[in-house]
Amino acid sequence: MASGIQAVAEAIDRIDWESVRSPDPPAFVRRSASRGLRALALAGDQAEAVGATGYLFDSVLVDRQLAVVMPAAAAAAPVLVGIAAHGHPWARAGAGSLLGAMLEFLPFEGFTRVDTEHATAVPLCCAVAHQVAAGRAELAARGRESAGLLRAAEQHWRFEVTEAVGTGPQGLFAVGDLTGELPAGPVRAELHTPAGGLSVIGVEVEYPAWAGGTEACLRVGSARGAGLDGAVLMPAGCGARVY
């Protein structure tokens, strides 16, 4: 067995599943994420991979019936990215479809956000997408198989402000690192401050990242006294998504 997938399987045990908040199960007890992920990671043939994928589509990660995604999805996303990159071909397909569903399905009220390494209270779809983006190199090596997933993740862009510049008549600008694809026109963005503050502001690309780099500059519409330095911006529309 490839050492890559062995490392992925071991990572499942290091996740503190008990600490992940989850909506109360309705009439049934939701199936365990770790058990399904382990089965998918170690699947050695089509039947095992398809079985594990079906199990996870009706678990604490997502509910396919309701098209709902739950906070455990964010914890599971790095594992699924690893499986999508290193698993059995059928397991790779299953992991890819689970990640795609996590980006598409809606979260329940009260379970729409999770804390991540980038910011607190990140919309669930963006938290999953950021994990997909973090695995971009591994996933891109799979070619067309992962292209759709990577494209979908790009919509959940993230802009990490390194420096706020100027407050004169030209307005306020933020220089920083862009991950994903920020639309060209004015957009509404969630502003997550290092202290945990959350507000919505208008931004527009002043100059884009170029030549494969990530540094870009945004014109900031209305950051009234908002601390931009060290803040993280992401699409405001994602924060409004709820079942």
Ligand SMILES: [Zn+2]
């Ligand atoms: Zn999002």
